[in-house]
Amino acid sequence: MIQLREIKKTYVLGKTKVEALKGINLRVKKGEFVCVVGPSGSGKSTLLNIIGCLDQPDSGEVIVDNEKxxxxxxxxxxxxRANKIGFIFQSFNLIPVLNVYENIELPLLFMREQMPAKEKRAKIMQLIEEVGLKNEVSHKPDELSGGQRQRVAIARALVTGPKIVLADEPTANLDSATAQTIISLMRRLNEEEKVTFIFSTHDLSVTKYATNLYQLKDGRLVE
Ligand SMILES: Nc1ncnc2c1ncn2[C@@H]1O[C@H](COP(=O)(O)OP(=O)(O)O)[C@@H](O)[C@H]1O
Ligand SMILES: [Mg+2]
Structure with a gap:
């Protein structure tokens, strides 16, 4: 369902050129739980941003569901982006003045077709339960732990019913025990909701959850 063909991306800063991606080829099938592992600076964010249309490649093609x-x-x-993709970021990116419920509701406000209010509330409450935040519905982000904040971000990424969730180093700001529970929660939702996940990490201890594992090395992907 996702296909990348010869994706290249070079950043130019003054006289220096950084070839971040040198020809990435990748196929991801529906329902896979894909991990892209690589050290800092290896191009993980560049790659995920291109798949999620937050950034454009210099050359190459991104095809999703037969659409270029x-x-x-x-x-x-x-x-x-609004209808097919959910994003989870390393720094959570929650809105500080909104509570848990309101943060999860936010992407629904950007959808072209609005859900009926009752259905919307049921969907949000179901996700809050699934990520284990029933007792924190009215908490603001600064009243939550890092792991709880990332649970909010996971629910927010899923609320629109996306086909693909992209998670850029979702555990980079979490301790290792919390990192494990967050990735296993993502994996459970991947299985239950049949949503394709692509996540990046530099932490080898969470790669064991992946159904498909790729390493970014010198601007290329190796399986
Ligand atoms: N906006 C930018 N301008 C210039 N160089 C960039 C920019 N974004 C990323 N880079 C460079 O591209 C390379 C890959 O970066 P990035 O995709 O952020 O890697 P990672 O997420 O794996 O740490 C790095 O060398 C980084 O310095
Ligand atoms: Mg990055």
Missing amino acids: ITNLNRNQLADF
Whole structure:
């Protein structure tokens, strides 16, 4: 369902050029739990941002469900992101003034087709239960632990019913025990909700949850 063909991306800073991605080829099937592992600076964020249409490659193609997303215009890209993709970030990116419920609700407000209010509430409460935050519904992010914040971000990524969830180093700011529980929670949701996950990490201890493991090395992917 996701196919990358010869994706290249070079950053130019003054006179220095950084070839972040030198020709990435990748196929991801529906329901896979894909891990991209690599050290800092190996191009993980660049790769995930390109798959999620937050950034564009210099050359190469990204094809999702037989649609060449490298050809879409700005509006089509925004729609594609809002409807098909959920994002989870290393720094959680929650809105500080919104509580747990409101943070999870937020992506629904950007959807073209609005869900009926009752259905919306049921969906949000179901996700809050699944990520184990029933007692924290009204808490603001600064009243939560790091692991709890990432649980909110996971629920937020899933609330629109995306086909693909992209998680860029989702455990980088968590201690190792919490990192394990967060990745195993993602894996459980991947199985239950049949959502494809692609996550990146530099931490080898969480790669064991992956159904497909790739290493980013010198701007290329090795299986
Ligand atoms: N906006 C940018 N401008 C210039 N160089 C960048 C930019 N973003 C990333 N890079 C460089 O591209 C390489 C890959 O970065 P990145 O994708 O962030 O790696 P990772 O997420 O694995 O740490 C690094 O050498 C980084 O310095
Ligand atoms: Mg990164």
